Amino acid sequence: MSDLEIRPADSDDIPAIVAMLADDPLGAQRESPDDLTPYLTAFRRLAADPNQHLTVAVREGRVVGTLQLTVVPGLSRRGATRSIIEGVRIHADERGSGLGTRLIEWAVAESRRQGCRLVQLTSDATRTDAHRFYERLGFEPSHVGFKLPL
Amino acid sequence: MSDLEIRPADSDDIPAIVAMLADDPLGAQRESPDDLTPYLTAFRRLAADPNQHLTVAVREGRVVGTLQLTVVPGLSRRGATRSIIEGVRIHADERGSGLGTRLIEWAVAESRRQGCRLVQLTSDATRTDAHRFYERLGFEPSHVGFKLPL
Numbered sequence: 001m002s003d004l005e006i007r008p009a010d011s012d013d014i015p016a017i018v019a020m021l022a023d024d025p026l027g028a029q030r031e032s033p034d035d036l037t038p039y040l041t042a043f044r045r046l047a048a049d050p051n052q053h054l055t056v057a058v059r060e061g062r063v064v065g066t067l068q069l070t071v072v073p074g075l076s077r078r079g080a081t082r083s084i085i086e087g088v089r090i091h092a093d094e095r096g097s098g099l100g101t102r103l104i105e106w107a108v109a110e111s112r113r114q115g116c117r118l119v120q121l122t123s124d125a126t127r128t129d130a131h132r133f134y135e136r137l138g139f140e141p142s143h144v145g146f147k148l149p150l
Numbered sequence: 151m152s153d154l155e156i157r158p159a160d161s162d163d164i165p166a167i168v169a170m171l172a173d174d175p176l177g178a179q180r181e182s183p184d185d186l187t188p189y190l191t192a193f194r195r196l197a198a199d200p201n202q203h204l205t206v207a208v209r210e211g212r213v214v215g216t217l218q219l220t221v222v223p224g225l226s227r228r229g230a231t232r233s234i235i236e237g238v239r240i241h242a243d244e245r246g247s248g249l250g251t252r253l254i255e256w257a258v259a260e261s262r263r264q265g266c267r268l269v270q271l272t273s274d275a276t277r278t279d280a281h282r283f284y285e286r287l288g289f290e291p292s293h294v295g296f297k298l299p300l
Contacts (some may be wrong), residue, residue: 014225021226030227042197049201052223071223075164076171076237077180079192084234086173087226095182098280099231119300121200122272134296141270143295146284 004099006106009066013045014031014039016063017056019087021061026124027089053110057103065099069107071114080117083107088121104137154249156256159216161197164189165213166213167206170239176274186230203260207253214241215249219257219299221264233257238271254287 009017018039022031032038046052051072057065067088073081085107090100111119122145123130131141159167165223170191172181182188190277196202201222207215217238223231235257240250273280281291 003249017225018294027226038227038229039294040229042223042225042231043222045231046225051199051201051221054225059205068224068226070220072220072234072236073192073195073199074236075189075192075196075204076177076218078182079188079190081192081195084222084249086224087221108300113162118298119298120272120296122270122295124293125291131294131296137298138276138297139298141275141294141296143274143297144291145272145293146270146291146293147293148269148287148289149254150258150267 003059004064004102005058006055006103007058009043009056011040013042013056013063013066014043017054017066017089019116020063020066020091021087023092024089026126037059055103055106057099057111059094062091064094065089065103067103067107069110071116077117081115082118082120083111083114083116085119100133104134108137153209154214154252155208156205156253157208159193159206161190161193163206163213163216164193167216167239169206170213170216170241171237174239176276194230205253205256207249209244212241214244215239215253217257218255218256219260221261221266227267231265232268232270233261233264233266235269235271250283251287258287 014036018033021027022033046054053069055067056063065095068086070082108119158196164186168183172183184213196204205217206213218236220234258269
């Protein structure tokens with residue numbers, strides 16, 4: 001495969017990112033790719049926050065993967081900064097290509113570069129393939145993830 | 151019981167917060183209450199970040215509970231902002247008093263006030279009492295929480 005670039009997302013990438021968020025068994029019910037307005041509003045807020053790193057993987061000028069890396073300072077674990085990975089998506093054409101591994105490895109390396117001592121993420125209990133994927137990359141399923149919609 | 155105040159933490163609260171972080175089966179192995187330097191460094195970073203809300207519950211001038219609320223913008227779920235609760239601790243003298251409920255209800259109300267559409271947290275798989283507590287408050291254990299120490 002040709003070279004892959006992993007770089008910060010810009011506003012021109014939003015349609016491709018939203019299309020990937022929606023092309024997913026869970027995302028299909030939650031996203032509105034026909035109305036980008038709320039996504040562009042959220043993007044401006046992300047872009048203004050130095051602890052947010054909305055990231056895309058690009059191959060031959062095409063956005064083929066995305067994730068959001070958030071850096072969270074904190075007191076626990078002797079004042080350890082941690083990072084949180086959210087919104088991981090790989091374009092349907094690229095699944096099984098190793099791109100997911102490349103993206104997560106990028107996020108781990110970037111977290112280390114920023115002085116994080118822990119990387120964490122949650123994955124819906126129904127995404128069992130994703131769980132095996134994260135375990136292969138060294139993540140431990142040590143926690144229960146709780147959510148409360150408002 | 152006398153009145154409870156829930157307010158932003160200031161640097162004078164750090165010794166009491168760290169003592170609570172360490173007075174915990176998991177925290178005892180991870181914290182260093184005799185050396186506050188890394189905690190004070192982390193506190194300065196938290197205090198400078200408008201999306202971080204390190205919070206204490208105070209009764210009769212004494213810090214009896216703490217949590218960290220982080221506001222995280224994002225693209226998923228139509229550009230929904232979410233909040234993340236970390237580092238929840240209740241002083242040993244106050245466990246079972248309903249203070250945990252008051253603190254989490256405060257965090258949920260504050261999240262709503264800030265326009266969040268989702269509140270999330272992870273809890274170590276061994277903390278089964280905590281899991282029942284969060285479920286009683288309406289949180290769903292819908293996710294697996296993965297961690298990778300760096």
